[in-house]
Amino acid sequence: MIKRILVASDLSSRSDRAVERAVQLAGQHGAKIVVMTVIDDDLPSTVVAQMRQTAEETMRAVLTSAHASEDAEITVEAGEPVRTIAEMTDTIGADLVVLGVHRPRPFWDMFAGTTMERLVRALNCPVLLVRDPVTAPYRSVLCGIDLSPSCLAAGRTAMALAPEAKITTFHAVHVPYRGLIARDESAKHLAPFVKEAQAHLDGWWEVAELPEGLPKPEISAASVNDVFTTALADSGADLFALGAHGRMPLSPSLLGGFTEAQIRDPRCDLLVVRG
Secondary structure (H helix, E strand, O other): OOOOEEEEEOHHHHHHHHHHHHHHHHHHHHHHEEEEEOOOOOHHHHHHHHHOOOOHHHHHHHHHOOOOOOOOOOEEEEOOHHHHHHHHHHHHHOOOOEEEEOOOOOHHHHHHHHHHHHHHOOOOOOOEOOOOOOOOOOOEEEEEOOOHHHHHHHHHHHHHHHHOEEEEEEEOOOOOHHHHHHOOOOHHHHHHHHHHHHHHHHHHHOOOOOOOOOOOOOEOOOOOOHHHHHHHHHHHOEEEEEEEOOOOOOOOOOOOOOHHHHHHOOEEEEEEEOO
């Protein structure tokens, strides 16, 4: 159940969409909204005070424009963004953190990752990245299934977030040395891999704690990017739910390469859930 939603805003138009989506979700679930922004605490105190007033006025105007409930709260904090947002998430007991699409900074992102990447690593609650204009509740949700606890958590959260939406799932099967084993991409050459993957999926589906109503995906012997692209086009999803986890022990992000790619360049609104 979603009772408290934290929106982390950088006061840009990208964040305005995050506020609008949070308002829509709050109305749908009867939740309370807290909108916050973070100011650099290294700035002089007089500058911080001026920025605080401007930020409060800006966020109040955005909330009014989005027709937010009168009990929506605004808070301006000074500090390092990720740590400060994580602390506020714990303080208010947020069930969901909502962000706008980040401003690309190629050099910095290469070494430090995007703010959302770092937030997903730091937070224990689901994070929603809002890319698209808000016109209605989510109508179609796409969920990736990779037989992990995190994909189940993502599916469960998405279905709770958008209870009226159509749910579609997909499952991609990696074929090692595909160019040598199945040069002609024939079903005959791919069949053994699909059969093995189907057995694993069937066995996992029997024992996993599946959220009620989550549809079983069909097996697709292709790269996860290709399968995702096809599934997104076929489903017309306006929300992609993704479980965040890393398969490599030395992964610096602990998110997984596909998840990182989606965070940096989302194709629609993105819900990232840690398992």
